[in-house]
Amino acid sequence: MNSVSTGTFPRIVATDLDGTLLSSTGSVSPRTRKALQSARAAGAEIVFVTARPPRAVRDIARPADVTGTAICSNGAIVYDVTADEYTVTSPLAPDVAREVAGSLSRALPGVGLAVETGTNVLTEAAYTRRVDHDRAAYREVGSIFDEDHPIVKLLALSSAHTADELYAVVSGAIGDLAEVTHSGVEGLLEISAPGTTKAVALDRLCRDRGVGPAEVVAFGDMPNDLAVLLYAGAGYAMANAHHLVLSAAGHRTLSNDEDGVAVVLETLLARA
Structure with a gap:
């Protein structure tokens, strides 16, 4: 080093x-x-x-x-x-994001999905997390893929798992499709474009x-x-x-x- x-x-x-x-x-x-x-x-x-x-x-x-x-x-x-x-x-390509979302849903039934666009956060109903200092940026949608927007990060939320448990499951499920990490919020994974x-x-x-x-x-x-x-x-x-x-x-x-x-x-x- x-x-x-x-x-x-x-x-x-x-x-x-x-x-x-x-x-x-x-x-x-x-x-x-x-x-x-x-x-x-x-x-x-x-x-x-x-x-x-x-x-x-x-x-x-x-x-x-x-x-x-x-x-x-x-x-x-x-x-x-x-x-x-x-x-x-480095946005996540829409087709890759859809593939990742499908893998998440199969690996973690009931997982809540959201997208950070850079401007706001689009959430599906199962994604219940809200950040107090950023509440004005959240908007619930029927599907995070219904609108044309940059996918800065795909967010996955599961109340039944810790972030470390989620990482172990999800990183194996999506392989090299995207970068998977977390920043300390329990039950939350952050997914970015490969190499990001x-x-x-x-x-x-x-x-x-x-x-x-x-x-x-x-x-x-x-x-x-x-x-x-x-x-x-x-x-x-x-x-x-x-x-x-x-x-x-x-x-x-x-x-x-x-x-x-x-x-x-x-x-x-x-x-x-």
Whole structure:
């Protein structure tokens, strides 16, 4: 694994949001906000790398004083925070999405399906999950395939299974048709186009900027973050991270409620 060189500050700070940068209240603490500002002053670009769509990133980026680019929806969307504009770079093809949905229904009878379009979430009746901060974006439809819209993520919900149990079943059922991951919500899987991950999108962004992995420090807590943590020169699992992340990441920090991201950034700043 690469490592960030002692005496230099990373050029990219790549961080997940929920369970990582954000406290359990869903906010950025004053200490973390100050650490992000100090990192920017030291020359680093702050890049949010999240499962959230742009509309749910906007209200976090502004009070945190973060500008530039965010990687959203597990790598399927690149969001220009400053311009408040986004591009869907890796949608799931409709025919593939239908095939995946069929496999899900056979493997998990009664599974609830929804689609993240980048603008809103289209849900079938069995998909009962609603995110409080994003309720206005949800719209129930007869079938998620009735309308013409980009399929940024296919969402699968089952109240009878944990996310890990779902992953074991679904990843085997759909094989290489799509990328399957989860971000900590019990009973929820997130399914993207093949080859679409946070790490792939981050690598593309870094290459565009002439930044190597050794110049990246990353933070995360869930399986959809793990490839990012392994890509970065220094990848930090939060103390509250999923057990797979804790066992595989090269570094650990304190929990999201203990300002774990800020603690690492403060230490790196002191060494630079």
